[in-house]
Amino acid sequence: MDLTRPAWLEIDLDNLEFNYMEIRKLVRDSADIMAVVKADAYGLGAAAIVRELLDLGVKRFGVAHLSEAIHIKNHSPHAQVLVMGYTPEYLAETAIEKGVRLTVYLEEQADYFAKVSKEMDKDAVIHVKIETGMNRLGFNPDETSLEIIERISKMDNLIIEGMFTHFPVADDDHDYTRESMKKFRAFCKMLYEKDINIPLKHVSNSAAIMNFPNFGLDMVRAGIILYGIYPYPDAKRETLPLKPCISLKAQVSHVKYLQKGEKVSYGLTYEAESEIQVATIPVGYADGWSRELSNKGHVLVQGKRVPIIGKICMDQMMIDVTGLEVERGDEVVLMGVQAGSEITIEDVAQEIGQIPASVLCMLTKRLPRVYVKERRVPEVVDYLLQI
Template sequence: MMEYSRTAAWIDLDAVYGNVKALKENTRSGTRICAVIKADGYGHGAVPIARKLKGLADYYAVATAEEAFNLRNHQIAEPILVLGYVPEDAYEKAVLEEIRLAVYTYEMAQRLSEAAEKCGKQAFIHIKLETGMNRIGFKPGEEALTQMEAMSRLPGIMLEGIFSHFARADEEDKSYAERQYQIFDGFVSALKKRGVEIPLKHMGNSAAIIDLPQFDVDMVRAGIALYGMYPSNEVDRRRVRLAPALRLTSRVIFTKEIEPGETVGYGGTYTAQNRMKIATIAIGYGDGYLRNLSNRGYVLLNGKKAPITGRVCMDQLMVDVTDIPGVRQGDEAVLVGRDGEQMISVEELAELAGTFNYEFVCDLGKRIPRIYLDGGKIVGKKDYFTDPYEIVL
């Protein structure tokens, strides 16, 4: 596609839809699906994914109020839960837009009650319970039970949900996850004995959906698995078959021969041992391609592996194409995805770089346009440079 002759991320919406169906099939009957599309859908694009999942996902979850409002601005009408911090000056707008907020202090509930009364609407809240992550949330105990009883009586407050988050469900040893669930279940039971019944209880993340369907409760939150990636190498991939949604491509912009003893890139970290042919690819760490892949990663050219030589630069990287016949300027380079019989996965690159798949996809930068495929056809695109900026003088 000549319009994107430099670099592009190709997002297969059918793969996302199929992944959600596969995850749903591994849950208990009646369990609702909350699609986690924070960080712009883990770098894939929150709005197109939300639209594709209409009728399949019951809820959406994001990390910030701004992300939630952006979905509403794009006519995403389903319930949206903000999992993290929301400043008080956004409470009224959140109430008016029927955005669900995670509440983890009694004072937050009080402020939301005031905002709801002022707006003349209910504030839908999901209580965050701390069970072993030690991030945000009420610590289970008598004080928390008393506070939640009081919250249930606050004017304008609708206790729609209560949730927690597994810290280690992606490990082969599930004992910590089991203890977390027992704490959560015990606290919910104690609340019920006090007459506080909350409709939506949710704890399962991608790892738990795959390995611990017995802990589904009323709703599960699927994040990384939506996009066809597994949360770790320790989950049982046989339970749920996922298809990667991302294909990342760039272009060969230059080729040259170098002689033995010549070095490649900043710092001269790669030295040619023989006469070599080097190709320069139009992507770098300024696009979110990991610099730690210097002298470690590879790309696919003409269906063959081309190792990265030297350091990944901000805007370009160099690869060894000595053993790949016919490489020339303009050829497509595949950085993630399939080319012929060869395949590069996000997980493979992340492992080579000493990180994990979540970080790789979330780091993909705004210089990379997202191109959306549905039924094998291009149905949309997101070019971040076409967004209008507020003019500041």
């Protein structure tokens, strides 16, 4: 394994495949699966994740911004990538040239995309966003929007491939979600009566895939569940078995003993109550390991859960390994499994009052991504070497 630093994110591609196959079992056969790979595939590395999912038969991918789409297209030109958020008009030419699918929620966007497409002698492929209760982006499902979408459907060089909405509380408010779906279905009926045919209708995020399998329509959007993380704490594991894809590991950089009364790290917030053995780990908040874990988080050493002591520094932190035979170079697991013990991303998220997705997105590009498949390491990606 060709690492440039003794700390890394380990990504299990076998578990990614397992999760995809379990999602495929849950989703009805007629529905396609879009893999949501925004935020660099939630920090796992979009280029490698998309390549792996393409091999599994996934064709469609969802991102938040055009730059994310271009990154994927540069590595996997045949991937069909939808920007689900805002693409400003000044980026239209770049998007259309790259063959990126765009979200439209205003008539003036469609007008401009059609104009640029015509000038380029190309077609722009769009998905229309409908507002059903998130109140973020989208056409309201009413007569005015119906007239607008009818006009859009007649624009030259513009292909409406899809129409979608997003559920804000598919995890815990089923009545609200059903009402949102009712609005979406009613608007679909209005379009049908106008003889406007939009091939791909999609509404289900990860929580809806689990809680509302009958909402699959033509496509679902699998995000966090692809990576082995449940979309909310009380999700029924038996509905969808998942395996976590990501671990955070490091090697001990130093071991020493402290005497009673000696203190640790910035602010000297930890004081030894007796003689203790302390190990230093080369991971800090600049790597995305939250400073909120200072004096309360844990890591695994030799399968034992040991505490973080003192303030987490920018690049390093200290742990109490009293009673263990620890040497420089020994492996530490900050998140993941070691010798039968586990610290889950849910554990970490709960400690700092966040959701698991935000913990993933905190983990910075300083950490190399190590991809594991069939117990081999086919690839190591160090972003800093690519800048």
